Amino acid sequence: MPSPSPSAPTAGAPPIVVDADGVIICGHTRYKAALKLGFEKVSVHVASDRTPEQVQAYRIADNKTAELADWDYDLLPIKLATIQADGIDLGLLGFDEDELAELLEPGLRDGLTDPDEMGAPTPDSPHHLRKQPPNPALRPVDAE
Secondary structure, eight states, X not given: OOEEOTTOOOTTOOOEEEOTTXXXXXXXXXXXXXXXXXXXXXXXXXXXXXXXXXXXXXXXXXXXXXHHOOOOTTXXXXXXXXXXXXXXXXXXXXXOHHHHHHHHOGXXXXXXXXXXXXXXXOTTSTTOOOOXXXXXXXXOOOOO
């Protein structure tokens, strides 16, 4: 279990917030990530001046803000590639294999390939465009 440390490196992450008894107020996910990554120490802030109602409100607000967060999809693949190059197992980060493949190989994302560079599609190609049946409402009109 990581031990609390006011001087532990956090890589820019906010500290885990605990009450006077050492119970986590917010930072449960950061704590689990630290365990999974094998950290021996984590930064902790002791919030001993909060009422039980304030603690509960803070927990709820912290979880809600996490729901509202967005990824910077231009920067994320670069960061992931750097982490991977440093020998850290990306499987520890919580992304599934398909997500990692899509993030690390952005040229393979749907809609980002120049059709001229793809070559002719084949019937067994995952990107093969199947001819759609004609829509009778969309018949060409003879221009006079």
